[in-house]
Amino acid sequence: MEELFFEIFELLPRQGPGDEVSTRNAFQKLTELPKYPEILDVGCGAGKQTIALAKLTSGNITAMDNHSPFIEILKRNINQADYSDRIKCVVGDMSSMDFADESFDLVWSEGAAYMMGFENALKSWKRLLRPNGYMVVSELVWFKEDAPKEIKDFFAGEYPAMKYYKDIHPIIESAGYKAIDYFQLPDKSWWIDYYTPIEKVIAEKRIKYRGDKDARAVFDIFQLEMDMHKKYSEYYGYGFYIMQKTN
Numbered sequence: 116m117e118e119l120f121f122e123i124f125e126l127l128p129r130q131g132p133g134d135e136v137s138t139r140n141a142f143q144k145l146t147e148l149p150k151y152p153e154i155l156d157v158g159c160g161a162g163k164q165t166i167a168l169a170k171l172t173s174g175n176i177t178a179m180d181n182h183s184p185f186i187e188i189l190k191r192n193i194n195q196a197d198y199s200d201r202i203k204c205v206v207g208d209m210s211s212m213d214f215a216d217e218s219f220d221l222v223w224s225e226g227a228a229y230m231m232g233f234e235n236a237l238k239s240w241k242r243l244l245r246p247n248g249y250m251v252v253s254e255l256v257w258f259k260e261d262a263p264k265e266i267k268d269f270f271a272g273e274y275p276a277m278k279y280y281k282d283i284h285p286i287i288e289s290a291g292y293k294a295i296d297y298f299q300l301p302d303k304s305w306w307i308d309y310y311t312p313i314e315k316v317i318a319e320k321r322i323k324y325r326g327d328k329d330a331r332a333v334f335d336i337f338q339l340e341m342d343m344h345k346k347y348s349e350y351y352g353y354g355f356y357i358m359q360k361t362n
């Protein structure tokens with residue numbers, strides 16, 4: 116059924132919640148970035164935020180993801196937007212990147228660091244940053260500590276390592292970064308480029324896969340996640356964490 120997940124995700128504008136304004140808001144906090152920074156976008160997916168970053172900087176961006184069809188979509192978008200001289204695409208694994216130490220001024224990752232664990236990602240990607248380099252990661256967190264049982268149980272299955280947003284700050288510091296800023300991704304950023312397109316794609320796929328029980332189970336997983344979000348979005352969401360390497 117993994118193939119069906121990818122069949123759905125490859126049709127979406129983004130592969131996770133996000134929006135261009137939030138990417139810009141986070142980028143604007145990086146006041147000590149050089150004029151032509153070297154940037155690494157980890158788990159870029161089809162690269163909506165990669166293109167947004169390219170609009171914000173005159174630097175070079177390396178966009179990497181382990182799913183090559185996403186990278187192919189990004190390459191087409193890069194050509195259309197005429198950024199092929201500044202964005203390089205790489206298919207690779209975020210947990211074993213072979214870029215040289217201190218080769219980037221900024222490591223960016225929207226909604227992807229959880230794949231190897233937030234803390235683990237911060238620690239293992241730090242060597243890639245130049246002195247005083249920045250790390251910007253969006254991470255799924257609890258906004259409130261007193262979430263109802265139904266949504267707690269849901270995420271106990273989906274993302275058991277999910278933390279309360281304030282508990283991320285000590286992790287940032289112990290991993291060798293200074294916390295520069297934090298903000299919550301707005302609720303509408305889950306819908307415009309993510310859940311609304313998922314609803315549309317799933318409605319079409321339910322017709323294509325009519326009678327296929329396994330496929331129906333996949334569609335129901337997406338539906339349950341969206342239903343949970345409609346009901347409980349005040350309790351959880353993405354935190355944008357802006358950090359600077361300290362040692």
Ligand SMILES: C[S@@+](CC[C@H](N)C(=O)[O-])C[C@H]1O[C@@H](n2cnc3c(N)ncnc32)[C@H](O)[C@@H]1O
Pocket residue numbers: 129130131132133157158159160161162163164179180181182185207208209210224225226227230
């Ligand atoms: C939730 S999506 C976020 C994509 C994109 N950053 C966005 O916000 O639309 C997570 C991405 O991480 C990628 N990914 C998962 N495991 C990976 C790994 N081990 N190495 C590199 N990329 C990975 C997935 O293919 C997917 O594109």
